[in-house]
Amino acid sequence: MPTLVQAPAPIVTTPPPQALPGRQPTVLRRQRLLLPSLAILLIGAILVGAGVGAVEVPVPAVVGILLHKLGVSTGLAYEPQQEAVLWAIRLPRVCLGVLVGAALGLAGASMQGLFRNPLADAGLIGISSGASLAAVATIVLEVKLLAIFSGLAAVREALGFYLLPTVAFAGACGTTFLVYRISREGGRTVIATMLLVGLAINALAGACTGLLTYVATDEQLRSITFWGLGSLGGASWPTVLRLLPFLVLPLLWLPRLGKPLNLLALGESQATHLGLPVGRLKRQLIGLSTLAVGASVAVVGAIGFLGLIVPHLIRLVAGPDNRRVLAGSALGGAIVLVLADTLARTIVAPAELPIGILTALLGAPAFLWILLREQKQRRS
Amino acid sequence: MFDVENLTYQTGRKTLLQQVSFRARPGELLAVVGANGAGKSTLLRLLSGDIVPTSGLVRFDGQPLSEQPAATLARRRAVLTQQHTLSLAFPVAELVMMGRYPHFQGQPTALDHWIVEAALSTVGLSALAGRSYPTLSGGEQQRAQLARVLAQVWEAREGFLLLDEPLTGLDLHHQHHTLDIARDLVLRGFGVIAVLHDLNLAAQYADRILLLAEGQPVAYGPPDQVLTCENIHRGFQIDVQLLPHPHLSCPLIVPCPRRAV
Numbered sequence: 001m002p003t004l005v006q007a008p009a010p011i012v013t014t015p016p017p018q019a020l021p022g023r024q025p026t027v028l029r030r031q032r033l034l035l036p037s038l039a040i041l042l043i044g045a046i047l048v049g050a051g052v053g054a055v056e057v058p059v060p061a062v063v064g065i066l067l068h069k070l071g072v073s074t075g076l077a078y079e080p081q082q083e084a085v086l087w088a089i090r091l092p093r094v095c096l097g098v099l100v101g102a103a104l105g106l107a108g109a110s111m112q113g114l115f116r117n118p119l120a121d122a123g124l125i126g127i128s129s130g131a132s133l134a135a136v137a138t139i140v141l142e143v144k145l146l147a148i149f150s151g152l153a154a155v156r157e158a159l160g161f162y163l164l165p166t167v168a169f170a171g172a173c174g175t176t177f178l179v180y181r182i183s184r185e186g187g188r189t190v191i192a193t194m195l196l197v198g199l200a201i202n203a204l205a206g207a208c209t210g211l212l213t214y215v216a217t218d219e220q221l222r223s224i225t226f227w228g229l230g231s232l233g234g235a236s237w238p239t240v241l242r243l244l245p246f247l248v249l250p251l252l253w254l255p256r257l258g259k260p261l262n263l264l265a266l267g268e269s270q271a272t273h274l275g276l277p278v279g280r281l282k283r284q285l286i287g288l289s290t291l292a293v294g295a296s297v298a299v300v301g302a303i304g305f306l307g308l309i310v311p312h313l314i315r316l317v318a319g320p321d322n323r324r325v326l327a328g329s330a331l332g333g334a335i336v337l338v339l340a341d342t343l344a345r346t347i348v349a350p351a352e353l354p355i356g357i358l359t360a361l362l363g364a365p366a367f368l369w370i371l372l373r374e375q376k377q378r379r380s
Numbered sequence: 381m382f383d384v385e386n387l388t389y390q391t392g393r394k395t396l397l398q399q400v401s402f403r404a405r406p407g408e409l410l411a412v413v414g415a416n417g418a419g420k421s422t423l424l425r426l427l428s429g430d431i432v433p434t435s436g437l438v439r440f441d442g443q444p445l446s447e448q449p450a451a452t453l454a455r456r457r458a459v460l461t462q463q464h465t466l467s468l469a470f471p472v473a474e475l476v477m478m479g480r481y482p483h484f485q486g487q488p489t490a491l492d493h494w495i496v497e498a499a500l501s502t503v504g505l506s507a508l509a510g511r512s513y514p515t516l517s518g519g520e521q522q523r524a525q526l527a528r529v530l531a532q533v534w535e536a537r538e539g540f541l542l543l544d545e546p547l548t549g550l551d552l553h554h555q556h557h558t559l560d561i562a563r564d565l566v567l568r569g570f571g572v573i574a575v576l577h578d579l580n581l582a583a584q585y586a587d588r589i590l591l592l593a594e595g596q597p598v599a600y601g602p603p604d605q606v607l608t609c610e611n612i613h614r615g616f617q618i619d620v621q622l623l624p625h626p627h628l629s630c631p632l633i634v635p636c637p638r639r640a641v
Contacts, residue, residue, distance in 0.1 A: 266465070277451075
């Protein structure tokens, strides 16, 4: 800094910071109330989902039965038949809905954060398409493969009913790993490349799935269609308990990544300058999302749109802060899936609609309505 | 303190930076100047650890940069990059709070909130604290990012600020205001390394200047030694005249392009 020769014009000085204590940054009321309201809504959705169906179980009865199971007697009246239906059929199904919905919502929010793109979802990195390809290949080629490799019969025998979920999960992990590997350049995962690699691998997996569908028999086609559209129909306590270990880690860990995801929104190098281990964060996001979505898809089939739309809805209400978006997407996903499933099994009772149809059928117009409303608000 | 020894960086066959050495001390503003493509940003990216030198070494406080954990580094040195990609509608205050993320676990403390306020007030954006970032003008966005960077190292001792063209998109007042902020930090014991385009601003505000041309150092030292007609011609292929500054002891650089003569 050169020294003054003559009196200069006054140099601008830093205004003194305002006195302590600091004013808290403004958090809107609707942002603060988001998570509590979603929690209440989820409880409501669970009570409705558990109560509605061929055997009606009114909310007081649901509460009575649940408390009774916990060893609290309430005197709320219910029939033994209601208790049996609730415990053996409805509750495991609602639990499955909550778990899968939360997993899909969380994974969607995580991927949108990772790709810094609101159009991203878990399908983008090949999770769903890989699971579908593996499942369809199993449905179509099972008999032929068993005829060629007699050794597989033992594996088939051991897995029994769980063959399809196991294969689907393996397919999800395999495809995602492939996308991840190809996108690495000089020890770094390039996110923009990953998007393109994901597109290509998805197209490839889709083509292979199409080819298999083409050669499938009518009976196989029915299983493929059913699988592709998703359903919670197979729910039972053992299903829930088998899925749970896969989801514990993602459901507890992903919501804690809000702060790192906020930094990632600044850009990768900016996040690194702020001390964020970006490579590790990417691996965590990809690994946990694959675990959550892969396991979910393996059990209930591919349920589309939910992972894309739920984080959007949360963001519209609560702003872009990922700490709220992640937790909100988990709760929101659970609510939407439980309600959609309730609708799916009552709307054409005693038959059932595949839930994937419903999530898209109701989700898309709701999404459009919200977008248009926002647009109108911005204009006024 | 940044110690830079024989820094060379190549990509493919191109050498972007060759044999650059200097030392940036706390309590000093170092301006890096040079024509487009002279390697200024490459140098800053090497200093911030974005890229790894082909040969040579960057030391921060005596230790090689590559051996220091990013999280520790983040509390001592902040980087203002040229481009900002944030498109999400974060409120300005939350953007600045992100500069504090390396300092707290879970919820920000009262000190963090206070520093965010102070940083916003320093760049003159207090009134826009609640505004959503994408709705700001280009210059305001630039100042909001500066506030984030200031908040990051606010209470650091002998902290360092790496600024890549911090004046881009700023009006005359805010150009000077930004450099005044940098000077204030230098007085508080900070080291500042800034890529600047305006040689007069560099002459007025910098303690030392590093002039680069085609990846090589042309001159390094106090402004009056670096900013000679000859050096400037080597760096920018343009003839200049040096006039005495009416108020300051530094030269005033007046370009004399051929057509005007």
